[in-house]
Amino acid sequence: MKDMDHAVHRLILAMRRKEKIMIYGDYDVDGTCSVALVYHFLREIYDKVEYYIPDRYKEGYGISEQGIQRAVENEVGLLIALDCGIRAIKLINQARKQNIDCIVCDHHRPGDELPPAHAILNPKQEGCQYPYKELCGCGVGFKLLQGFCQQTEQSPDPLYRLLDFVAIAIGADIVPITGENRLLAYGGIQEINERPRPAWQALLQVASIRPPLTIEKVVFGFAPRINAAGRIGHADAALRLMLEQDQEKAYQYADALHQKNAERRHFDSSITDQALNMIEADPQLTQAQSTVLYSKDWHKGVIGIVASRCIEKYYRPTIILTESNGKAAGSARSVDGFDVHDAIAACADLLEQFGGHASAAGLTLCVENIPKFQERFEQVVAERITDEQKIPQIPVDLAISLTEITPKLYNIIRQMAPFGPGNMRPIFVSENLELVNQPRLLREQHLKLEVCQNGCEPLNAIGFRMPHLYDLVQENQPFKMAYSVTENYYNGQTTLQLEIKDLQLMEK
Numbered sequence: 001m002k003d004m005d006h007a008v009h010r011l012i013l014a015m016r017r018k019e020k021i022m023i024y025g026d027y028d029v030d031g032t033c034s035v036a037l038v039y040h041f042l043r044e045i046y047d048k049v050e051y052y053i054p055d056r057y058k059e060g061y062g063i064s065e066q067g068i069q070r071a072v073e074n075e076v077g078l079l080i081a082l083d084c085g086i087r088a089i090k091l092i093n094q095a096r097k098q099n100i101d102c103i104v105c106d107h108h109r110p111g112d113e114l115p116p117a118h119a120i121l122n123p124k125q126e127g128c129q130y131p132y133k134e135l136c137g138c139g140v141g142f143k144l145l146q147g148f149c150q151q152t153e154q155s156p157d158p159l160y161r162l163l164d165f166v167a168i169a170i171g172a173d174i175v176p177i178t179g180e181n182r183l184l185a186y187g188g189i190q191e192i193n194e195r196p197r198p199a200w201q202a203l204l205q206v207a208s209i210r211p212p213l214t215i216e217k218v219v220f221g222f223a224p225r226i227n228a229a230g231r232i233g234h235a236d237a238a239l240r241l242m243l244e245q246d247q248e249k250a251y252q253y254a255d256a257l258h259q260k261n262a263e264r265r266h267f268d269s270s271i272t273d274q275a276l277n278m279i280e281a282d283p284q285l286t287q288a289q290s291t292v293l294y295s296k297d298w299h300k301g302v303i304g305i306v307a308s309r310c311i312e313k314y315y316r317p318t319i320i321l322t323e324s325n326g327k328a329a330g331s332a333r334s335v336d337g338f339d340v341h342d343a344i345a346a347c348a349d350l351l352e353q354f355g356g357h358a359s360a361a362g363l364t365l366c367v368e369n370i371p372k373f374q375e376r377f378e379q380v381v382a383e384r385i386t387d388e389q390k391i392p393q394i395p396v397d398l399a400i401s402l403t404e405i406t407p408k409l410y411n412i413i414r415q416m417a418p419f420g421p422g423n424m425r426p427i428f429v430s431e432n433l434e435l436v437n438q439p440r441l442l443r444e445q446h447l448k449l450e451v452c453q454n455g456c457e458p459l460n461a462i463g464f465r466m467p468h469l470y471d472l473v474q475e476n477q478p479f480k481m482a483y484s485v486t487e488n489y490y491n492g493q494t495t496l497q498l499e500i501k502d503l504q505l506m507e508k
Contacts, residue, residue, distance in 0.1 A: 001121055001123065001128060001130040001143060001147075002120075002121075002125060002127055002128035002129065002130070003119040003120050003121055004119075004121060004143070004144070004147045005147075006118060006119040007103045007105075007118075007119035007121055007144055007147070008144070008147045008148050008151045009151075010078060010101060010103060010118050010119060011078070011080075011103070011144070011148055012148070012151065012152065014077055014078040015045075015046050017077065018048060019048065019076075019077030019078055020048045020049075020050065020074060020075055020076045020077055020078075021042065021046070021048060021049045021050070021076065021077070021078045021079075021080065022049075022050055022051070022052055022070075022071050022074070022076040022078070022079045022080070023035050023038050023039045023042070023049065023050070023051040023052070023080050023082065024051070024052050024053075024063065024067060024071075024079055024080065024081045024082065024084070024085075025051070025052075025053055025081075025082040025083055025084070025137075026053070026054075026061065026062065026082070026083040026084045026137065027053050027054060027055075027056050027061075027229075027230030027234075027235035028083075028172070028173075028227055028230060028235075029168065029169060029172035029173065029222075029223050029226045029227055029238075030083045030136050030137045030138055030169040030172060030173040031053065031082060031083040031084065031137060031235070032053065032226060032229070032230070032235050032238045032239050032242065033138045033165040033166070033168050033169040033172075033226075033242070034082035034083045034105070034137045034138040034140075034141045034165075034169065035051050035053060035082060035239060036165050036239055036242040036243060037138055037141055037142060037145070037162050037165040037166065038080060038082060038141050038144070038145065039051045039243070040162055040165075040243065041145050041158065041159060041162060044158065050074065050076075051239065052067050052070055052071070053230075053234070053235045053236060053239060054066070054067055055234055056230050056231070056234075056235070056300060056301060057300060057301075057324065057325075058325075060324065060325065060329065060364070061084065061355075061362055062081075062084040062085060062087070062088055062091075062355075063081055063084060063085050063088040063091045063092065063095075064091070065091065065094070067091075068091055068094055068095050068098070068100070071095065071098075071100055072098045072100070076100055077099070077100065077101065078100070078101050078102075078103065079095060079100055079101070079102045079103070080102075080103045080105065080141075080144075081102060081103070081104045081105065081106070081117075082105050082106075082137055082138070082140075082141045083105070083106060083107070083108075083136075083137025083138065083140075083141075084106060084108075084137070085102065085104035085105075085106050085115060085117070086104060086106040086108050086109075086110050086111070086114070086115070086120070086122055086125075086355070087108075087110070087111050087115070087353065087355050088104075088115050089113055089114075089115045089116070091115075092104070092115040092116055092117050093115070093116050096116055101117075101118040102115070102117040102118060103117065103118060103119045103120075103121070103144070104117045104119070104120045104121065104122065105121045105122075105137065105140040105141045105143075105144055106120075106121070106122045106137060106140065107122060107123070107124065107134075107135050107136055107137050107139070107140055107175075108122075108124075108137075108355050108356060108357065109124055109341060109355070109356070109357065110122060110124060110125050110126070111355075121140050121143065121144055122140065123135060123140070132179045132180040132181075134175050134176045134178065134179065134180075134181055134422075135175070135180065135181065136166075136169045136170050136173045136175045136181070137169065137173070138165055138166050138169035138170070139166055139169070139170065139175075139180070139181065139184060142159070142162075142163075142166050142184070145159050146159060160187065160191075161191060161195070163184060163187045163188035163191050164188045164189075164191045164192045164196075164197065164200065165188070165242070166184045166185075166188050167184065167185045167186075167187070167188020167189050167191070167192065167215070167218070167418075168188065168192075168218050168222055168223070168226075170184060170185045170188070170215075170420075171185065171215040171216075171218035171219050171222075171223065171418075171420065172218060172219065172222070172223035172226070172227070174219075174359070174360075174420070174421060175420075175421065176420070176421045176422035176423075177215065177418055177419065177420030177421060177422055177423045178422035178423055182418065182423060185215060185418045185420070186417075186418055189212075189213055189214065189215065189218075189418060192213050193211060193212045193213055196213075197242075198244055198245060198246065198247045198249075198250035198251075199241045199242045199243075199244060199250050199253075199254070200213070200222075201247065201250070202241070202247070202250040202251040202253065202254035202255075203221070203222050203225060203226075203241075203254050203257075204221075205251065205254070206225070206251070206254045206255050206257075206258040207221040207222070207225060207258065209221045209222075210489045214417060214418065214419075215417070215418040215419060215420050216419065216425075219420075224261050224264070225254070225257045225258055225260075225261045226238045226241075226257065227264075228257055228260040228261035228263075228264045229257055229260060230301070231260075231264050231299075231301030231302060232260040232263050232264050232267075232301055233260060237253065237256060237257060237260075238257065240253055241253035241254055241257065264301065264302055264305075267299045267301070267302045268302045268305045268306060268309070271298050271299065271302060271303070271306050272305075272306050272309040272310070274295065274298075275293050275306055275309075275310055275320065276310065276313055278293055279291065279293070279310070279313075279314060286314075288316070288378055289316055289317075289378060289381045289382040289385055289390075290316055290317045290318070290319075290377055290378050290381040290382075291307075291310055291314055291316060291317070291318040291319065292318075292319045292321070292370075292373065292374040292377055292378070293310075293319075293320055293321065294320075294321040294322070294328060294330075294367075294370050295321075295322060296322060296323035296367075297322070297323075298320070298322035299322070300322050300324050300329060303320040303321070303322055303329075303330065303331045304320070304331035304333065304360070306320045307319065307320045307331050307332065307333040308333050311333055311335065312465070315335055315390065315391070315392050316335060316381070316385075316390065317332070317333075317334045317335060317338055317340050317343060317377075317381050317385070318332065318333050318334075319331070319332040319333075319340075319344075319363070319377065321370065323367065324364075326367075327352060327364050327365065327366060327367065328364065328365050328366065328367045328369075328370055329362070329363075329364050330362065330363045330364070330365075331360070331361075331362055332344060332356070332360060332361040332362070332363065333359070333360055334358065334359045334360065335385075335389055335390070335392070336389065336392075336393060337386075337388070337389045338358075338381075338384070338385055338389045339358040340356075340358065340359065340360070340361055341354075341355075341356050341357055341358055341361045342358070342384075343377060343380045343381055343384060344356075344361055344363055344377070346376070346380045347373055347376045347377055347380065350365055350369045350372055350373045350376060351363055351364065351365045351369075351373070352364040352365055352366065394427060394482050394501050394502055395424075395427060396427050396428065396429045396482055397426045397427050397428065398426070398428050398429075399428070399429050399430070399431070400428050400429075400430060401430060401453060401454075401456075402430055402433070402451070402452065402453040402456050402457075402459055403453075403456050403457075405459060405485055405496060405498075406496075407496065409485065410485055410487070410496055413425070413426055413485060425484045425486075426484060426485075427482055427483065427484050427501055428482070428483060428484070428485070429480060429481065429482045429483075430453060430480065430481055430483075431478075431480040431506065432453060432454065432478045432480070432506065433451045433452070433453050433478060433479050433480065433481055433503075434451065434452055434453070434478055435449060435450065435451060435473060436450040436451065436452050436458040437450045439470055439473050439474065441467055441470055442462075444467065445464075445465055445466075445467050446462060446463065446464050446465065446466070446467075447462065447463035447466040447467065447469050447470055447473075447500065448460070448461075448462050449461040449462070449463075449473065449500070451481070451498070459496065459497070459498055460488065460495065460497050460498070461481070461483060461497065461498035461499070461500050462488075462497060462498070462499060462500060463499075463500035463503075464499070466500060469500075469503060472503070472505065473503065475505065477505050477506070478505075478506045479503050479504060479505050479506055480503065480504055480506055481498070481500060481502070481503040481504075482500075482501040482502045482503070483498040483499055483500050483501055484498070484499045484501065485497075485498060485499075486498075486499050
């Protein structure tokens with residue numbers, strides 16, 4: 001990896017000089033797991049190490065002036081930026097003037113100019129020959145520590161025992177679970193299931209997750225609660241949980257995050273309704289190729305989630321903006337195959353800053369520039385998006401009959417895990433299905449069915465967040481269904497269950 005030798009040598013030099021080291025990370029799951037990983041590893045072998053996570057609302061994303069000021073006040077000699085920093089040119093230059101060297105460990109797409117850091121670890125930077133480009137921020141931090149172990153000839157075993165942080169970051173950051181990520185995720189999930197630290201035991205309990213843990217359970221159970229710390233309050237709360245050794249205290253921290261997540265869900269639901277109403281009230285917005293919405297009163301911590309919810313209804317690139325520190329701050333989400341980062345880059349002259357990935361990005365602009373940005377972004381999307389990208393696609397792997405769904409088949413599928421982008425759980429389709437009983441709606445949003453095919457043994461099926469399909473299957477008409485095969489635990493029993501992706505009525 002480009003600059004690895006410089007990064008490792010500078011870390012070793014800091015220890016020899018007895019310099020203070022600041023571990024600086026983002027406030028999302030990837031960022032907090034990165035800080036937990038590096039801080040946990042270094043503090044076992046070095047006592048002059050501290051961490052810092054910026055406040056989402058007071059400081060915003062990435063390296064901040066307050067963070068640099070804290071490093072100056074604490075006489076820090078080396079700052080290690082994790083999951084951020086690749087575009088922090090001005091602030092890293094400011095740190096250099098204060099005699100603070102920076103090592104940037106990031107995975108976000110670099111800009112045309114790189115920051116003046118002592119070393120930059122990012123497989124996406126130009127000239128980096130590292131063969132795997134899809135590491136998350138925590139994965140890049142892991143590589144730094146792996147390089148450190150090799151250079152100092154230390155056993156990597158203590159580092160491998162911290163792979164749980166990497167696995168959770170991989171799952172939560174929705175990076176491809178291919179290549180090296182697949183290996184790291186597998187090792188980390190195995191670590192959690194065999195030797196769960198107090199944080200994971202506590203989260204399993206408050207989230208009512210039944211072991212063994214999988215990447216899917218990380219995404220839907222762990223990630224929202226860890227993220228809720230930085231969305232509703234300060235991400236320090238998540239880090240305290242991850243570093244806690246006492247089980248009772250860990251449970252108290254986890255329960256507090258669980259409550260914050262419930263609060264986040266309330267904001268999420270309320271703002272999503274407002275956003276959808278804004279679209280539906282304006283025919284021009286309804287017919288647009290993109291969605292860009294702004295309200296100064298929306299909660300900054302959930303606008304990314306709201307963007308994803310809007311895409312569920314209006315399948316197109318979406319940006320949700322709110323006011324933060326006198327500016328408009330936004331989160332962008334995209335549809336499959338459309339590079340929203342590139343589309344935002346085409347509007348760069350209207351922005352204060354931006355960064356991210358092809359599928360998700362963040363941006364900041366002056367409030368008065370919002371109308372111009374809406375117009376320009378719509379124009380860029382309209383020119384670039386293809387007809388295929390406007391329609392949500394469900395890639396079906398195989399057409400099978402329900403009689404083929406057996407424990408043996410499920411065991412074969414399970415061997416393909418961990419699942420995620422680039423290695424999704426197989427999706428099957430079956431035709432001529434019939435209802436055994438009346439469909440039900442759980443919590444008014446999850447569709448629950450019992451289905452059979454040609455009189456075979458019925459199987460349970462569930463469609464999460466699919467109340468819109470309830471009326472469709474009321475009719476006494478055969479249908480075809482796309483689904484994946486999962487397990488359901490209920491009342492001490494484990495049964496196979498079909499997780500619905502979509503269904504369509506068939507002609508009688």
